[in-house]
Amino acid sequence: MRDEGPVTLGTAGHVDHGKTTLIEALTGVNTDRLPEEHARGISIALGYASLRTPSERSLSVIDVPGHERFVRTMVSGATGIDLFLMVIAADDGVMPQTLEHAIILDALGLHDGVIAVTKADIADPQAAIEEARTLFPDCQSVACSVHNGTGIDDVLSAIDRVVAKLHSRAARPGNTVLHIDRTFSIRGRGTVVTGTLWSGTLSRGDKLTLLPANTPVRVRGLQIHDEPMETAAAGQRVAANLNGVHYRDIQRGDVLATPGVLHPTRILDCAIEIPKTQANTRVHVHHGTRETPGRLAALSENLWQLRLDHPLLAADGDHVVIRRPSPPDTLGGGVVLDAHARRHGRRADIIDRLRHLRDGNT
Numbered sequence: 555m556r557d558e559g560p561v562t563l564g565t566a567g568h569v570d571h572g573k574t575t576l577i578e579a580l581t582g583v584n585t586d587r588l589p590e591e592h593a594r595g596i597s598i599a600l601g602y603a604s605l606r607t608p609s610e611r612s613l614s615v616i617d618v619p620g621h622e623r624f625v626r627t628m629v630s631g632a633t634g635i636d637l638f639l640m641v642i643a644a645d646d647g648v649m650p651q652t653l654e655h656a657i658i659l660d661a662l663g664l665h666d667g668v669i670a671v672t673k674a675d676i677a678d679p680q681a682a683i684e685e686a687r688t689l690f691p692d693c694q695s696v697a698c699s700v701h702n703g704t705g706i707d708d709v710l711s712a713i714d715r716v717v718a719k720l721h722s723r724a725a726r727p728g729n730t731v732l733h734i735d736r737t738f739s740i741r742g743r744g745t746v747v748t749g750t751l752w753s754g755t756l757s758r759g760d761k762l763t764l765l766p767a768n769t770p771v772r773v774r775g776l777q778i779h780d781e782p783m784e785t786a787a788a789g790q791r792v793a794a795n796l797n798g799v800h801y802r803d804i805q806r807g808d809v810l811a812t813p814g815v816l817h818p819t820r821i822l823d824c825a826i827e828i829p830k831t832q833a834n835t836r837v838h839v840h841h842g843t844r845e846t847p848g849r850l851a852a853l854s855e856n857l858w859q860l861r862l863d864h865p866l867l868a869a870d871g872d873h874v875v876i877r878r879p880s881p882p883d884t885l886g887g888g889v890v891l892d893a894h895a896r897r898h899g900r901r902a903d904i905i906d907r908l909r910h911l912r913d914g915n916t
Contacts, residue, residue: 559722560789562614562750563605564635566659568649572672572700573641577617579700580710581605585617600631600735602791604779607714614791622651629658629875630735630843634750636789637716638667645677648685654884656689661887662873666720667693668712675699724787728753729812730762732792733842737804745801747810748793754812756792757785763813764799765867771798807844809867818865823895825912826858826888828876840875841866854905859895868893889915
């Protein structure tokens with residue numbers, strides 16, 4: 555049976571390769587909403603749109619910045635997606651942020667997507683297609699041009715085919731977890747938060763907890779792409795109007811969740827794929843829409859303990875992305891095996907338990 559549940563598509567790719575203009579061609583929405591984005595001609599914040607495919611599937615779209623200075627913003631957007639649209643310009647080919655974004659997608663366990671080779675009207679796309687095939691051997695590459703409209707329908711059809719193979723998170727059981735990426739106030743309504751619903755459902759009237767402050771809140775209203783809704787399902791972009799908290803007391807990275815299901819943690823045992831690095835290396839750890847400095851402690855093989863400077867709201871099975879603070883670069887990432895570990899070394903019994911947990915996640 556075809557899965558018709560909601561899914562979220564995220565863009566990826568180097569700056570100025572045409573992610574935002576391609577999304578506008580596909581959706582009719584210019585996701586650059588800030589005046590400085592229009593003035594500078596580049597995306598600096600996450601943008602959002604709704605996309606309808608030829609088979610009438612409705613997708614949420616997250617358009618991410620491609621500039622190296624905004625990789626942290628890209629990660630916070632990518633953590634909530636189900637498939638990607640990697641954009642590579644025909645005249646440039648694979649560039650540094652193409653490679654870094656590819657590492658981030660892999661770290662997040664995202665392997666389903668489409669490669670759009672843009673600007674095919676000004677350069678032969680074949681070389682870029684070959685590069686993309688090497689980088690993403692299991693993904694279809696489609697040459698296109700927003701300037702003359704060539705290949706836009708082909709990109710949309712390719713997305714449709716990938717979506718048809720995916721299983722929506724809405725079909726999985728789970729508690730409500732919404733990682734917040736934006737907060738603001740609307741006159742007459744009060745506090746609004748937005749994010750991608752990771753799991754569970756969100757309904758008008760729900761009583762939830764805002765973390766890490768542990769503030770009880772009530773959902774006053776919901777919108778999905780500016781349309782009022784009674785209930786949202788996992789895999790959808792949501793704007794939730796909240797009672798019980800002022801918007802200035804909420805930050806990007808906070809989490810809206812079913813009471814009692816998430817607790818802050820500073821020590822994570824993880825299976826992480828990164829290049830060989832020294833023990834006790836300083837890193838930045840990204841999880842959901844939050845990040846914190848921390849240290850990597852080597853355990854065995856690809857098993858590591860993350861000792862964090864500030865708490866994250868992680869659960870077993872979540873993904874993390876590991877970046878080097880200086881010079882800034884993405885090292886890799888992986889899966890949380892024990893979200894509330896104790897500080898420990900290379901004890902044989904603990905290593906055996908983590909290996910068992912790791913192998914159950916592969």
